[in-house]
Amino acid sequence: MPKLKRYLKKNEKPPIEDISNPQEQEKIQLTVKAIEGYVMFSCIAMGLLQMISLSFSKDIQTKHFDFYGHHPKLSCLKQQ
Numbered sequence: 001m002p003k004l005k006r007y008l009k010k011n012e013k014p015p016i017e018d019i020s021n022p023q024e025q026e027k028i029q030l031t032v033k034a035i036e037g038y039v040m041f042s043c044i045a046m047g048l049l050q051m052i053s054l055s056f057s058k059d060i061q062t063k064h065f066d067f068y069g070h071h072p073k074l075s076c077l078k079q080q
Contacts, residue, residue: 008014019025
């Protein structure tokens with residue numbers, strides 16, 4: 001599959017016009033639309049996760065966790 005140019009010059013036509021079959025053109029346009037929708041949904045989901053983590057950050061006890069190893073310290077486990 002040939003690599004598409006990111007930016008076209010003013011006198012160039014879009015590469016999708018080179019495809020003669022209108023059904024294939026529609027499939028390509030639907031695929032691009034689906035990818036754009038997935039990326040938009042992923043960005044919204046990531047933003048919501050960040051907002052939730054910031055709003056509940058005070059409720060999580062982080063003093064027992066080692067942030068680099070992401071597991072409890074041994075002294076915390078011995079006390080339990």
